[in-house]
Amino acid sequence: MSDLSEAPIPDQQATPDRKSPDVRTPDTAGPGMLPAAGNAALARMLQGAPGGTAALAELVQFGGNAQVARFAGLGDGSAAPPAPGPVAPPAPVNVTVGAHGEEVRDAQIKLSRVQASALPLTEDGRYGPLTASAVRTFQTSAGIAPPTGVLDPVTKTRLDAAFAALPPPARTVLSLGSTGADVGFAQQKLNALGAAPRLTVDAVFDARMLVAVVKYEIGALSRFPTGTVDAAMWADLDKKVKGGFVANEGAGATPVEQNTPSGTATSLAKQVAGTSLHPVTGVGGLTRGPAVEELQQKLNKAGAAPPLKVDGAFGPLTTAALQAFQTGRVPPLAGTGTADKATWDALDAVAPGSTTGAVERQWTEEVGGHVYGMTGANASRYSWEIQKTRMVVTAKITFVGLAPPAAWFGHVESVWNRYMGVETASGKSMPIDFRMVRGAGGDANTVTVSAGKGRANAGQWFAGDKDAANTIPHEFGHLIGLQDEYQLHPGDFVQATGHEPPVGDATGAAVAVTPATIAANLQAAMVARSSANARAASVGAGVKEGAFAQQVVEAYAALATVTVPAAAALPGPPPVPAKPAVPLTGNLLRDLDAALPDDNPRYDTIQVFSYSSGSIMGDPGREKDPHDHGAQPRHIAQFMTILGQALGGTWEAKRR
Amino acid sequence: MILRLVIADGSQTPAVAESVEVADDGAISGWRSVSDGGVGWFAGHLPPGELAEVRALVGAIRAVPPPVPAPPESAEEVLELLATGPVSIAGIADGPGDWPSLAAASRRLLDRLTDFPRAAVAAHHPAPGVARLVHRGTDPVRVDLGDIAVGATSWRGYYELAGDWSGEVEGPGEVEAGPGWTYDIPIGVDGPGSVDGSGSVDGSGGVDGSGSGFESDVVVHLTIDFAILSGTTRVPVRASYTPAVG
Ligand SMILES: [Zn+2]
Numbered sequence: 001m002s003d004l005s006e007a008p009i010p011d012q013q014a015t016p017d018r019k020s021p022d023v024r025t026p027d028t029a030g031p032g033m034l035p036a037a038g039n040a041a042l043a044r045m046l047q048g049a050p051g052g053t054a055a056l057a058e059l060v061q062f063g064g065n066a067q068v069a070r071f072a073g074l075g076d077g078s079a080a081p082p083a084p085g086p087v088a089p090p091a092p093v094n095v096t097v098g099a100h101g102e103e104v105r106d107a108q109i110k111l112s113r114v115q116a117s118a119l120p121l122t123e124d125g126r127y128g129p130l131t132a133s134a135v136r137t138f139q140t141s142a143g144i145a146p147p148t149g150v151l152d153p154v155t156k157t158r159l160d161a162a163f164a165a166l167p168p169p170a171r172t173v174l175s176l177g178s179t180g181a182d183v184g185f186a187q188q189k190l191n192a193l194g195a196a197p198r199l200t201v202d203a204v205f206d207a208r209m210l211v212a213v214v215k216y217e218i219g220a221l222s223r224f225p226t227g228t229v230d231a232a233m234w235a236d237l238d239k240k241v242k243g244g245f246v247a248n249e250g251a252g253a254t255p256v257e258q259n260t261p262s263g264t265a266t267s268l269a270k271q272v273a274g275t276s277l278h279p280v281t282g283v284g285g286l287t288r289g290p291a292v293e294e295l296q297q298k299l300n301k302a303g304a305a306p307p308l309k310v311d312g313a314f315g316p317l318t319t320a321a322l323q324a325f326q327t328g329r330v331p332p333l334a335g336t337g338t339a340d341k342a343t344w345d346a347l348d349a350v351a352p353g354s355t356t357g358a359v360e361r362q363w364t365e366e367v368g369g370h371v372y373g374m375t376g377a378n379a380s381r382y383s384w385e386i387q388k389t390r391m392v393v394t395a396k397i398t399f400v401g402l403a404p405p406a407a408w409f410g411h412v413e414s415v416w417n418r419y420m421g422v423e424t425a426s427g428k429s430m431p432i433d434f435r436m437v438r439g440a441g442g443d444a445n446t447v448t449v450s451a452g453k454g455r456a457n458a459g460q461w462f463a464g465d466k467d468a469a470n471t472i473p474h475e476f477g478h479l480i481g482l483q484d485e486y487q488l489h490p491g492d493f494v495q496a497t498g499h500e501p502p503v504g505d506a507t508g509a510a511v512a513v514t515p516a517t518i519a520a521n522l523q524a525a526m527v528a529r530s531s532a533n534a535r536a537a538s539v540g541a542g543v544k545e546g547a548f549a550q551q552v553v554e555a556y557a558a559l560a561t562v563t564v565p566a567a568a569a570l571p572g573p574p575p576v577p578a579k580p581a582v583p584l585t586g587n588l589l590r591d592l593d594a595a596l597p598d599d600n601p602r603y604d605t606i607q608v609f610s611y612s613s614g615s616i617m618g619d620p621g622r623e624k625d626p627h628d629h630g631a632q633p634r635h636i637a638q639f640m641t642i643l644g645q646a647l648g649g650t651w652e653a654k655r656r
Numbered sequence: 657m658i659l660r661l662v663i664a665d666g667s668q669t670p671a672v673a674e675s676v677e678v679a680d681d682g683a684i685s686g687w688r689s690v691s692d693g694g695v696g697w698f699a700g701h702l703p704p705g706e707l708a709e710v711r712a713l714v715g716a717i718r719a720v721p722p723p724v725p726a727p728p729e730s731a732e733e734v735l736e737l738l739a740t741g742p743v744s745i746a747g748i749a750d751g752p753g754d755w756p757s758l759a760a761a762s763r764r765l766l767d768r769l770t771d772f773p774r775a776a777v778a779a780h781h782p783a784p785g786v787a788r789l790v791h792r793g794t795d796p797v798r799v800d801l802g803d804i805a806v807g808a809t810s811w812r813g814y815y816e817l818a819g820d821w822s823g824e825v826e827g828p829g830e831v832e833a834g835p836g837w838t839y840d841i842p843i844g845v846d847g848p849g850s851v852d853g854s855g856s857v858d859g860s861g862g863v864d865g866s867g868s869g870f871e872s873d874v875v876v877h878l879t880i881d882f883a884i885l886s887g888t889t890r891v892p893v894r895a896s897y898t899p900a901v902g
Contacts, residue, residue: 364725373725378749405815446749452692452898453809453877455668458727459749464877464898466809466820475729484728531666569660569736573687573697573884573891574673577662577734578742598732599666599673600892 095151099127102655107131107151110163111138112249112256112626120249120256120626125418125655127151137251138162168238169245174229178205184503184547185244185260186229189237190216191500192262198491200554203506203547243499249626257502259627265498265634267617269363269483272375276341278348279360279381279443282322283338286442287314290383291358295339299325301351353645356385358443361481368487368606369589374458380481381445384639386646390431391421391639395479396439402449402463404438408472412436415473415616416631420656421640423649431656432639436476445479470620473631477617482635486612486619489589490550493611497618498634501611504546511542518543519555519588522605526584526595527564534592535601539608549608557586564595574599657738658714661745661762665731670881670892672731676766682707686769693770693778694792695893696884700772710765713758714739721755724748735762777833779880779895782840787878789839789895796834800883800890801827807879808845814902818874821845830885845876875901 095103105125112120117134132149139147142158151159172182184203191198195212213233214225221236229237238244243260271277281291293312300307304321319337326333326343333342361380364373374380382395397404416434423429446459453464456471458478465471478484483496490501511518521537543549561584569578574597582594588609596602612618614625615632633653640651658678665672668690676686685699702710720740724747726733733746735758750760770776773792777799780788787806791797804825812818821844833839878897883890 365728367728371725372728372730373747374727375725377751378724378727378747403814407816448750451900452896453879454672454690455665455729455731457729457731459730463815463901464809464811466817478728569662569742571687572673572675573886573889574664574671574689575662575675575687576673577660577664577732578736580742597666597673598664598671600669600671601666603666603671 093153095127095156096149097127097129097132100125100655104131104151105655107135107156107159109627110159111135113166113247114138114159114162115248115251115253116141117250119252120254122626122629124630169247171229171231171234171238173231174205175227176205176207176210179203179507181246181503181506181547183209184506186213186234186237188244188260188262188500188503189241191494192241192260193220193237198494200550201490201501201503201547202550202554203503204551256626257504259502259625260500261498262494262500263498265637266495267483267485267497267632267634268361268481268638269365269373272362272364272373274341275362276344277359277361278339278341278344279358281339281344281358282314282319283336285338286358288312288441289358289443290356290385291443292318294354294357295322295347297354297356298347298351301354302347353642353647355646356383357642358383359481360443363481363483365483366489366492367484368603368610369587369591369593372484374478377446378459380479381443382480383443384642386430386643390433391643392433392435393480393639394435394437395476396437396441396444397479398440398444398446399438400446400448402451404447404449404461405463405468408461408468409436411469411472412476414469416476416636418631418655419633419636419653421643421651422654423643423647423651425649428649429654429656430643430651432636432653434476434480436472436479447475470616473616477631477635481638482617485615485617486623487589487606487610488612490611493613497613497615497628499628501550502546505544505549506547508543508548508551511548513541515548515551515555518552519559522552522556522588522592523559523562523584526582526591527562529564529567529579529595529597531596531599531601531605534596534605538605543608545608545611553588553609556588556591559586561586657736658710659758659762659765660736661766662734662736663731663763663766667729670894673891674766676762676769678702678707678710678765684765684769684772685774686766688766688770688776689891690894690896691770692896692898693767694773694776695778695895696776696793696797697774697795698769698772698776698793699774702768706768710761713754713761716754717758721745721748733759733763735759777882777884777893777895779878779897781876781878781897781899785842785844787841787843787880787897789833789841789880789882791833791835791837794835796832798830798832798885800830800885801839802829803827803882804841805879805881806841806843807881808843809877810845810874811877811901812874819845827882841880843878875899877901 102125104127105123108121108123108131111117111131111134116138117130121130121134135151135155136147136149138159139155144155144158172180174183174186180203183205184201187199187201187209190212199209199212210227213229214227217223217225217233221233241260243258246255246257248254249256279286279291281295286292289312292314293310296308296310296318299321302325308318308321322339323335323337327335329346333346359382362375363380364371382393384391384393412434420429420431448460450460450462451464453462453466456462456465456475458475461472461475485496488496493501518537518541522534525533525537543552564582564584566581567579570576576597584591584595589606592602592606612623614620614623614628616630617635636653640653643651658680660675660677662675663672670689673689674687676684678684682702684702687697688695714737717737717739720743726746730746733744734742735745736742745759748755748759750756775795775797776792777797778790778792780790782788787808804827806823806825808821810819823844825841880895881892883892
């Protein structure tokens with residue numbers, strides 16, 4: 001309890017030091033003006049009209065032209081994200097079993113890639129026996145004697161050198177009509193560098209990809225467009241965007257696709273439009289706790305006179321100060337004495353930061369083509385407090401039914417308490433601790449605890465869940481507003497994880513039928529309401545997650561849509577509820593969800609046409625991904641923003 | 657029909673696919689696929705008092721509720737009423753109001769259903785080292801015991817994981833289970849004897865598949881996965897046994 005007794009740090013409100021986005025302007029050098037014919041050809045291509053080689057031939061006559069460059073500058077790769085800034089190297093010290101942090105994670109990445117580990121190491125930043133064993137193996141192979149298993153400065157230098165000496169991925173020159181994994185990786189990288197519209201990672205070099213390649217050649221490479229991804233373009237793509245190849249990891253040469261970072265991850269689920277992140281505070285809402293403290297701090301910053309005592313109790317003085325703030329706006333807000341969305345919006349504009357606060361997040365997500373959410377009474381509720389030496393995030397839960405097993409509270413902490421916020425300029429750090437506590441009231445979440453071991457959802461957990469070490473931290477993630485990272489559409493996957501959809505099975509080499517046939521079979525299965533047929537047409541035909549499956553998704557979208565007639569309930573077994581008529585939309589995941597019964601074959605079918613991460617918010621049971629595992633920095637980004645608002649500066653989540 | 661609830665969740669294996677229906681005369685019937693009280697067919701009659709409560713809750717319903725998204729990981733829950741047709745209730749939590757009350761009562765009916773076994777099979781733990789399938793009800797049920805998967809988890813104190821054991825058993829294949837029928841499966845979680853070497857021990861609590869002594873302060877939970885045959889349809893099911901812990 002000593003944590004709670006720590007006084008909040010004094011106001012250190014400062015304007016967050018936001019850097020302006022680093023946007024390069026397109027290179028406008030080039031010969032002469034583009035003749036009208038070239039404009040027309042380019043315009044057709046940029047509009048995605050079927051073009052192919054003829055259009056390219058027409059266009060390349062005008063390549064290098066300034067107008068082409070300006071044209072291509074719209075949403076092309078010219079806004080490449082800057083490379084991460086230099087990080088000061090840590091002082092050389094021995095790193096060994098029990099150590100943890102970014103340095104350990106960096107070593108794990110390298111040990112797997114130089115194949116010193118037996119299997120790909122889980123990159124969790126925890127120096128355990130597997131990491132130590134890999135270090136010993138590396139030391140032996142590098143002639144460092146004796147092999148200690150300790151990452152001493154000599155070993156680290158040699159490991160860094162061995163990693164740097166790994167050959168770059170061998171790339172294939174790509175042009176219109178090319179297929180295969182490298183096409184998918186190029187699509188990933190073009191997306192990461194801003195291709196608009198995004199390219200489907202389907203490993204097919206089609207006319208849409210041709211447009212993106214040409215735009216990139218002109219806008220980013222400033223060269224006469226060839227319509228090919230040649231060695232020079234590969235070198236540029238690989239320099240600017242990491243990942244996008246398959247590496248053998250560990251002594252057993254396990255092939256592991258290396259994730260391609262893309263954009264900034266937004267792991268928070270989509271907030272319901274028109275809702276506030278602040279709970280209603282004051283009369284009719286919360287009258288105690290962090291929400292009230294936040295209100296008092298912000299009213300003080302907004303000029304409450306005399307200043308309010310920040311005690312988290314909504315009394316007459318707070319009421320009066322709130323009313324004064326409300327009526328003092330131009331135009332005035334109703335002086336209700338209750339902080340609603342409009343009042344909080346006004347307060348946030350005046351005083352964005354505070355050292356404590358409460359969040360009530362109403363959100364939705366689409367998983368497996370179905371919309372889920374936590375809204376209304378089910379909203380995610382949590383609070384945070386910036387103390388002297390750390391930040392504490394608390395989700396309070398009213399447990400209904402059975403009592404929660406004590407181990408659950410520890411499971412939350414062992415998965416989530418792995419990070420600290422680090423202020424990039426000053427190096428100041430602040431551990432972020434997450435806590436699940438029991439409690440009641442308007443700022444608590446409600447969870448029913450049931451006997452047995454069913455599949456938990458955000459509102460019902462099972463006391464007899466032997467996998468609680470994963471399940472409870474996952475559901476806790478929802479309570480702090482995080483979305484799921486499984487069975488996602490590609491665009492949602494990129495947004496949630498910050499990396500491109502994996503290329504996976506690029507060509508469907510084991511699949512004997514075309515994507516168009518599979519798509520037609522899937523549609524027929526939906527019309528027949530047969531999930532077994534859908535699975536047979538996809539998983540059963542050899543379709544696996546990845547680029548080839550996305551070719552099926554595209555082929556399906558191109559089919560003429562039909563309406564699946566309404567179906568009466570079936571008594572079963574297994575019983576099936578009555579289903580209304582389903583007008584198919586061409587969106588495969590949504591159509592599978594709407595037309596087919598919720599059973600194993602449907603789930604398996606949706607799985608191969610969607611994307612899932614291996615993180616704690618993904619599906620670690622199905623997606624074994626040593627790189628994207630457990631809680632990731634993206635999952636706590638919202639607290640980095642809060643630190644910046646309260647303390648100033650730019651904060652990043654680092655392993656601790 | 658007064659109401660019919662179907663709950664389905666294909667994200668777990670075996671899938672949840674269950675139903676309960678209450679008829680005008682108070683007859684309650686349905687199917688359970690993943691259940692403590694047995695899996696299979698259930699049928700009986702609700703006492704007049706309970707039927708009246710259900711009628712009152714259903715009678716209060718006038719219109720379809722505003723759509724509420726279901727929480728993440730929720731099963732599909734479709735409630736059919738004459739007044740509304742099928743309505744998705746997965747997003748409707750227990751609480752005040754006509755729809756929350758009806759939704760909660762409907763879910764409870766699915767549990768109540770297991771008090772009326774007709775042709776069902778339940779899991780028991782009659783003695784250390786034994787998992788038992790037991791017929792429930794009056795009618796025979798055809799079961800496929802060709803491929804049985806057993807999970808046993810032992811708990812100490814209040815849900816402190818003490819051990820975890822899983823094994824697969826090649827059983828007798830298709831059999832008809834009628835009144836009085838039982839089938840025993842040796843398990844390795846809390847008694848001597850393992851299951852033909854196919855059991856695996858992956859718990860961290862010192863449980864030994866080849867036989868550690870029974871601990872009297874340990875509570876064992878079981879799941880037994882097999883299939884029930886309905887005509888030509890083979891329906892995977894899970895009978896579970898989850899006595900109170902602590
Ligand atoms: Zn989830």
